[in-house]
Amino acid sequence: MAKNKKATVASTGILGLDEILRGGLPASNLYILQGAPGSGKTTAALQFLRAGLENGESCIYVSLSQTAAELNAIATSHGWSLDGIRIEELSASDAVNSAADQTIFQTAELRLDETRRAIEAAIEEHKPDRLVYDSLLEIRLITGDTPRFRRELLGFKAFLAKRNVVALLLDTQTSGPDRNGEEVEGIAHGVIRFDKSLEEYGSVRRRVEVSKMRGVPVADGYHDMAIREREGVVVFPRLVPGAASETVKPQLIKSGVDALDEMFGGGQESGTTTLVIGQSGTGKSTMSSLYATAALKRGESVALFLFEERLETFFRRSEGLGMDLRQFHRDGQLIIHDFNPNEISPGEFGQIVQRVVEENKTRVVVIDSFTGYLNSLPHREKAVRDIQTLLKYLARAGVLTMLIVAQHGLLGQNLGIDVDVSFLGDTVLLLRIVEHDGRLRRNITVVKKRHGPHDLDVRELFIQSSGVTVVPYNPLPET
Structure with missing residues (x-):
């Protein structure tokens, strides 16, 4: 199928979520998908890329936290194939060149620079229309402080904007007073949050909230969701009388x-x-x-x-x-x-x-x-x-x-x-x-x-x- 470059929105691959977003994600922007471990971020990210693939778009999954084998295992559990999706495996801790290996100190700046260059090189080579970046947690750990992390993210946003890439950045959140992620919300064009809670009885309850989406009158508040075998993430928008x-x-x-x-x-x-x-x-x-x-x-x-x-x-x-x-x-x-x-x-x-x-x-x-x-x-x-x-x-x-x-x-x-x-x-x-x-x-x-x-x-x-x-x-x- 030919590429649809004129599309004003990019489908998330999740019908219920597209309904909440009034059609999908506005094209050529950077978005954050936040959630606790096990909340469904990776599954949703694969659906996002598969939707792009069906539209004839070039798609890359840049992974700093999961291997290609792990991603394929997730896809296989739903009966999916990742054929056509480029998976770039990087290690934020080991993404240094041989010269760096011979230095006495491997500084955070050196690891960060090498990681950035590896990601940008993959984007320049494959020229994706859609990109998933998994995850911001690793970059946050390398930078060590919020100002440096924000500068890094702003630079990456500018790099993607010049290449008209729709990017979905996964961000693992912690709960309680130490919950991270607030520092990225002002940078992203939109922020989607996956919530997962275990009640006293019954199955795990999952919800989604579009906490920010510039220029789109989204259906705000929580909406129920689930992860289903062979369906992936399924979202149930709240009814409007x-x-x-x-x-x-x-x-x-x-x-x-x-x-x-x-x-x-x-x-x-x-x-x-x-x-x-x-x-x-x-x-x-x-x-x-x-x-x-x-x-x-x-x-x-x-x-x-x-x-x-x-x-x-x-x-x-x-x-x-x-x-x-x-x-x-x-x-x-x-x-x-x-x-x-x-x-x-x-x-x-x-x-x-x-x-x-x-x-x-x-x-x-x-x-x-x-x-x-x-x-x-x-x-x-x-x-x-x-x-x-x-x-x-x-x-x-x-x-x-x-x-x-x-x-x-x-x-x-x-x-x-x-x-x-x-x-x-x-x-x-x-x-x-x-x-x-x-x-x-x-x-x-x-x-x-x-x-x-x-x-x-x-x-x-x-x-x-x-x-x-x-x-x-x-x-x-x-x-």
């Missing part, structure tokens, strides 16, 4: 059970969120299956996100109530994602939901259970804010969203989470089990509905193999 691709005219969404629709004043509105709250065994998941089945029969697309119930359990329970959903799933009209909640971040979940809604014009989304999703996350109060953004996006896309929220115990009244989620619901459907004279009865009540009138009466809910029935509640006579 206004990003819904269309404005859908509100419409009533019915359940297929007339008495239940009457409780909602004729049905539920599209573009709203319904919390289905109740103890175990009250029929929360059955309510979601009911609305899903009705929407599917109308020819609409439905998305179901499972965090507790297994897929086969969901199908069998629905079939036990006369709702056969397997064929809809096989036909692609019913989209189901069965998650291990410990292995998904709020950012990734939001991206999956957004993609499903946009690709399939989904009109009903069910999260079952929202309690299980929140309980799997170390910072549940932050996850609630993330889900609030997602719900705003779904509302503007005209989606009816149903969140299944469990309560403690069989007969308990407290929610199974220690954060308040009641404000998330435009509508709240409360399901309860009450005991009277040795018999358990399921009650159903619409306790909140922001849009339009609703029935405040308590009704009785029957869940049988023939289907779901809602009838007026008649107290049993006293004995």
